[in-house]
Amino acid sequence: MISGLRCYWKYLKISLKGQMEYRGSFILQMIGHFFLTLLDFLGIWVLFNQFGKLKDWGLEEVALLYGTITIAFAISDTLSRGLDYCAEYVRTGEFDRFLIRPRSLLLQIIGVEFTLRRFGRLFQGLFVLAWALITLNIHWSLPKVLLMFFSIGGGTCLFVGLWIMQATISFWTVQGLEVVNITTYGGVETAQYPMSIYEKWFQNFFIFIIPLACVNFFPMLEILERPDPLAFPAWMHWVSPAAGILFLIASIFLFRFGVRHYRSTGS
Amino acid sequence: MILVENLRKTFKVREKTGGKTGFSLKRKTRKVHALDGVSFSINKGELVGYIGPNGAGKSTTVKILSGILVPDSGTCVVDGLVPWKKRIAHVRKIGVVFGQRTQLFWDLPVIDTFDLLGEIYRLDKMEYKRTKDRLIAAFGIEKLLPVPVRQLSLGQRMKCELACSLVHEPSILFLDEPTIGLDAVSKLTVRDLIRKTNRESGTTVILTTHDLDDIEALCPRILIIQEGRILFDGAIENLRRKISGERRLIIDLKDSKDRITDSFVTVIEQNGPRVHLSFDPAKIHPADLIKRIIENHPVMDIFVENPPIEEIIARFYATL
Numbered sequence: 001m002i003s004g005l006r007c008y009w010k011y012l013k014i015s016l017k018g019q020m021e022y023r024g025s026f027i028l029q030m031i032g033h034f035f036l037t038l039l040d041f042l043g044i045w046v047l048f049n050q051f052g053k054l055k056d057w058g059l060e061e062v063a064l065l066y067g068t069i070t071i072a073f074a075i076s077d078t079l080s081r082g083l084d085y086c087a088e089y090v091r092t093g094e095f096d097r098f099l100i101r102p103r104s105l106l107l108q109i110i111g112v113e114f115t116l117r118r119f120g121r122l123f124q125g126l127f128v129l130a131w132a133l134i135t136l137n138i139h140w141s142l143p144k145v146l147l148m149f150f151s152i153g154g155g156t157c158l159f160v161g162l163w164i165m166q167a168t169i170s171f172w173t174v175q176g177l178e179v180v181n182i183t184t185y186g187g188v189e190t191a192q193y194p195m196s197i198y199e200k201w202f203q204n205f206f207i208f209i210i211p212l213a214c215v216n217f218f219p220m221l222e223i224l225e226r227p228d229p230l231a232f233p234a235w236m237h238w239v240s241p242a243a244g245i246l247f248l249i250a251s252i253f254l255f256r257f258g259v260r261h262y263r264s265t266g267s
Numbered sequence: 268m269i270l271v272e273n274l275r276k277t278f279k280v281r282e283k284t285g286g287k288t289g290f291s292l293k294r295k296t297r298k299v300h301a302l303d304g305v306s307f308s309i310n311k312g313e314l315v316g317y318i319g320p321n322g323a324g325k326s327t328t329v330k331i332l333s334g335i336l337v338p339d340s341g342t343c344v345v346d347g348l349v350p351w352k353k354r355i356a357h358v359r360k361i362g363v364v365f366g367q368r369t370q371l372f373w374d375l376p377v378i379d380t381f382d383l384l385g386e387i388y389r390l391d392k393m394e395y396k397r398t399k400d401r402l403i404a405a406f407g408i409e410k411l412l413p414v415p416v417r418q419l420s421l422g423q424r425m426k427c428e429l430a431c432s433l434v435h436e437p438s439i440l441f442l443d444e445p446t447i448g449l450d451a452v453s454k455l456t457v458r459d460l461i462r463k464t465n466r467e468s469g470t471t472v473i474l475t476t477h478d479l480d481d482i483e484a485l486c487p488r489i490l491i492i493q494e495g496r497i498l499f500d501g502a503i504e505n506l507r508r509k510i511s512g513e514r515r516l517i518i519d520l521k522d523s524k525d526r527i528t529d530s531f532v533t534v535i536e537q538n539g540p541r542v543h544l545s546f547d548p549a550k551i552h553p554a555d556l557i558k559r560i561i562e563n564h565p566v567m568d569i570f571v572e573n574p575p576i577e578e579i580i581a582r583f584y585a586t587l
């Protein structure tokens with residue numbers, strides 16, 4: 001484990017060094033990313049400016065949902081961009097290279113790229129979250145602070161899990177991987193709004209199958225001290241971010257299954 | 268060291284059926300026997316050439332030996348381990364170089380790849396430094412280390428690739444077309460380094476290549492595979508003898524109008540004064556033949572030669 005982390009750190013340094021070879025491009029991309037994703041939030045702002053409230057949720061509250069899920073997404077995106085190339089590795093046979101190294105495959109794939117320019121989105125998320133926290137009058141307590149971190153951590157795990165699943169599909173087919181983006185990019189967009197505005201089946205999908213609501217909406221209800229429009233018990237709001245971690249573990253098992261398939265078919 | 272018995276591997280290949288647009292829901296799969304009962308054994312310290320036409324099963328064998336692929340049936344033990352069952356323990360002991368792909372980080376100096384590999388293989392700091400210094404000196408790549416890989420020539424890069432694959436001092440080295448695309452001088456250098464690694468470190472080397480000069484220069488033993496079966500296993504000399512006992516005699520005559528006629532030889536071609544002859548050493552001893560020719564013709568120079576390996580292999584395929 002320790003040695004794994006050390007190895008990841010080494011990968012990370014090398015990846016950063018590689019990106020610094022093209023420093024100008026990197027800085028511009030990061031700034032570009034910041035403004036591009038900020039546009040996203042401006043869209044929401046315009047919406048609220050026109051209609052005032054969304055099922056009795058104000059802009060500040062939505063900004064809290066938006067900020068936390070965006071931060072989780074940005075961290076996962078920065079960490080695990082390498083998984084995005086998995087389909088390419090499988091197609092070109094480059095994946096074999098990972099199999100002949102005495103290390104965990106996921107460590108190696110994730111290690112390939114630590115995408116610093118994605119920090120643009122992270123700063124944007126932090127920016128929106130800071131605004132929400134300043135504007136909202138939250139009664140803070142230690143459990144609430146911990147829940148906040150738990151929510152972001154759970155969300156990060158969930159998204160990494162989704163990237164891993166997307167990578168896993170590439171062991172069977174290298175086409176149509178964009179389908180998964182419905183749950184990643186689409187998921188971020190979905191989780192930016194309160195779950196209560198969606199249809200029942202859609203809510204269930206994002207609670208029980210891809211537990212986005214568990215890592216974001218439920219814990220945020222507790223932090224805002226709002227009643228749960230879906231009527232789940234309060235304890236569930238406190239433990240629900242763990243669903244993200246479980247999701248990640250499940251995805252790792254799926255990935256291993258995919259690797260077994262790859263090694264027996266060689267495709 | 269390596270023991271392979273009755274290895275089989277079948278791939279399903281998808282074939283599109285019907286429809287000129289190439290779009291069809293029906294898909295036929297065809298089975299391809301990549302390996303159809305392959306057996307051989309290789310001792311520690313051997314340098315073996317593994318040859319065969321494209322699609323014969325060379326890379327499938329190498330992939331199974333290096334733990335990438337799992338075969339359908341058969342046994343394979345490499346240095347006491349079954350490669351696909353103990354992947355991590357197994358790959359610590361092997362080095363692999365794919366001539367057509369790179370393991371070096373494109374935008375970074377070679378030394379960075381070196382250091383990362385040291386970390387990946389969990390090498391002890393002192394041990395790593397010792398091996399690194401030794402390899403750098405032996406391969407003469409000191410000056411290349413700080414250069415970003417994208418600025419290296421192919422020959423320079425291949426030297427670094429080889430060095431990198433030896434950082435963890437593997438006991439077995441798999442080389443997949445290590446000289447592909449190299450110029451003549453680089454080819455010689457790379458061959459030298461392979462020979463040196465095999466002799467000085469006792470590394471077992473398995474070399475797949477289409478360059479038969481590589482084989483002739485390096486490998487005392489060759490394995491020929493075709494359609495998933497090993498068709499020949501032994502020394503190149505044995506293959507020569509098996510295919511034809513024939514030898515070549517090249518003679519430079521004093522007079523280019525002179526013609527050699529002798530019942531023991533056949534003239535292959537004549538370019539001015541240079542005549543290529545072939546003869547069977549079982550029927551006449553080379554020394555006697557030379558004597559006969561010198562007695563009858565004024566001669567400038569004489570060479571005895573084996574038929575080139577390309578020709579031997581081509582004839583070998585033709586006999587199948």
